[in-house]
Amino acid sequence: MLQILVVDDDEQMQFFLREALLRQGYGVTVCSTAEDALGSLCRGRFDLVLLDARLPAMSGLVAVESILKTDPHMPIIVITAHGSRDGAIEAIRRGAYDYFTKPFRLEEMEIVIRRALEKRRLIEEIDRLRTDLAATPRGRMIGKSPAMGEVFHLIERAAPTDATVLVLGESGTGKELVAEAVHQRSPRRDRPFIKLNCAAIPEALLESELFGHEKGAFTGALMRKTGKFELADGGTLLLDEIGDMSPTTQAKILRVLQEREFERVGGTVTVRVDVRIIASTNKDLGRAVADGRFRDDLYFRLNVVTIDVPPLRDRREEVPDFVQHFLAEANARLGRAVTRVSPDAMAALVEYDWPGNVRELRNAIERAVVVCDADVATLASLPPVLQAGVAGRPGLDAVPLGTLSTASLDDRMAQLERAFVMDALTRAGGVQAGAARLLGVTERSVWHLVKKHKIEVERIKERAVLSGA
Ligand SMILES: Nc1ncnc2c1ncn2[C@@H]1O[C@H](COP(=O)(O)OP(=O)(O)OP(=O)(O)O)[C@@H](O)[C@H]1O
Numbered sequence: 001m002l003q004i005l006v007v008d009d010d011e012q013m014q015f016f017l018r019e020a021l022l023r024q025g026y027g028v029t030v031c032s033t034a035e036d037a038l039g040s041l042c043r044g045r046f047d048l049v050l051l052d053a054r055l056p057a058m059s060g061l062v063a064v065e066s067i068l069k070t071d072p073h074m075p076i077i078v079i080t081a082h083g084s085r086d087g088a089i090e091a092i093r094r095g096a097y098d099y100f101t102k103p104f105r106l107e108e109m110e111i112v113i114r115r116a117l118e119k120r121r122l123i124e125e126i127d128r129l130r131t132d133l134a135a136t137p138r139g140r141m142i143g144k145s146p147a148m149g150e151v152f153h154l155i156e157r158a159a160p161t162d163a164t165v166l167v168l169g170e171s172g173t174g175k176e177l178v179a180e181a182v183h184q185r186s187p188r189r190d191r192p193f194i195k196l197n198c199a200a201i202p203e204a205l206l207e208s209e210l211f212g213h214e215k216g217a218f219t220g221a222l223m224r225k226t227g228k229f230e231l232a233d234g235g236t237l238l239l240d241e242i243g244d245m246s247p248t249t250q251a252k253i254l255r256v257l258q259e260r261e262f263e264r265v266g267g268t269v270t271v272r273v274d275v276r277i278i279a280s281t282n283k284d285l286g287r288a289v290a291d292g293r294f295r296d297d298l299y300f301r302l303n304v305v306t307i308d309v310p311p312l313r314d315r316r317e318e319v320p321d322f323v324q325h326f327l328a329e330a331n332a333r334l335g336r337a338v339t340r341v342s343p344d345a346m347a348a349l350v351e352y353d354w355p356g357n358v359r360e361l362r363n364a365i366e367r368a369v370v371v372c373d374a375d376v377a378t379l380a381s382l383p384p385v386l387q388a389g390v391a392g393r394p395g396l397d398a399v400p401l402g403t404l405s406t407a408s409l410d411d412r413m414a415q416l417e418r419a420f421v422m423d424a425l426t427r428a429g430g431v432q433a434g435a436a437r438l439l440g441v442t443e444r445s446v447w448h449l450v451k452k453h454k455i456e457v458e459r460i461k462e463r464a465v466l467s468g469a
């Protein structure tokens with residue numbers, strides 16, 4: 001039961017408030033003085049304080065501050081006499097949540113109390129989520145593959161230090177989430193996490209973006225502006241897309257990284273900052289250095305700890321988890337209730353090459369949730385590229401060309417082999433004998449292939465059961 005502490009020296013008012021609040025289902029404790037109220041707050045747990053602004057001895061206004069010292073999130077609602085609006089406003093200034101002037105209507109009080117309690121609940125929830133987030137190494141990230149295990153391991157190792165981290169990986173692999181996880185796990189977690197897209201800053205605004213400017217520094221500088229480096233002071237600065245940084249930007253950034261200080265544009269004071277740097281790019285930085293497009297001195301400074309986020313096609317075993325995760329997310333966002341994807345749709349999702357990685361998968365699932373009109377997303381609801389991949393199976397023509405573009409021949413063969421075995425197993429509901437028949441090989445061969453490709457047959461079975469196949 002939610003507990004309300006009423007602080008009022010007027011006996012009639014005490015009685016009236018106690019009765020009204022009890023009727024509304026709250027627990028009520030009544031005190032006559034602010035001193036008693038502070039004592040009660042120390043002894044018991046309360047969710048809200050209703051406080052008369054004109055109490056004997058310690059005034060209600062001072063009491064507001066004392067209460068907030070014991071619990072900074074305690075919602076305090078102040079009751080003031082008719083005509084003392086100034087006192088009420090002063091109470092709010094000192095941190096009270098809201099006020100009434102006497103006489104007030106009961107419904108009015110009921111609404112304000114409910115809103116105040118709701119706000120407190122939200123604050124507590126945010127606190128809890130934040131703690132959870134910091135406590136799990138993976139933060140908001142999912143991924144059970146060995147390759148991602150290595151990523152999480154590096155996040156844990158790098159987070160407590162101030163080392164510069166370079167996050168590499170194809171577009172959409174989750175580099176930004178990795179950077180965020182490093183910050184969240186670091187001692188800087190309560191300080192800002194600031195992002196700067198290095199590719200997107202126009203040259204003319206560069207210095208002002210990075211270092212800020214003083215009022216009147218140039219035409220149009222009407223107000224003082226704080227730059228990203230200063231905003232991130234005490235926290236972490238993510239330099240995103242560094243592979244696309246212009247030579248001028250590279251030189252400017254190198255200077256701050258070396259000296260950890262700068263001047264605001266149009267200013268004379270030197271600003272010192274304490275910022276942890278994380279850089280990320282989907283470009284091949286080593287090659288950019290070799291080609292002279294990226295400064296080697298900057299490269300060495302950024303490349304202290306490197307975290308390589310693997311492309312999704314190298315961790316296909318995570319696709320089903322991602323599908324469930326993004327289904328839930330899309331349902332919540334779009335107010336739908338698509339609970340799963342059909343087995344053939346899942347097979348297509350697992351086999352597809354995902355050049356746009358996790359982001360592309362997320363978009364595909366969102367699209368499926370929008371277009372499908374039942375609680376199961378079918379193959380037909382997936383983007384056409386995915387459907388094309390399945391159409392001619394199990395012929396080689398059906399394999400998306402992307403699969404064949406990058407890896408070595410052995411890798412490509414292995415990928416194909418794995419895709420065929422996965423497909424057969426999925427269609428056979430996870431039964432290896434069934435898959436063997438579909439593939440035209442012995443059961444023993446299927447057993448070997450499952451081991452070789454680390455296919456989780458149990459999961460395929462679970463999915464088959466879940467999807468009623
Ligand atoms: N492991 C993961 N768990 C949950 N969501 C993920 C994961 N990895 C990526 N995502 C989601 O995929 C999308 C792309 O991630 P993110 O923006 O971090 O990628 P990126 O590598 O920074 O891409 P780009 O190179 O295009 O900037 C986001 O919506 C993100 O939430």
Ligand SMILES: [Mg+2]
Nearest residue numbers: 175176240280
């Ligand atoms: Mg990014």
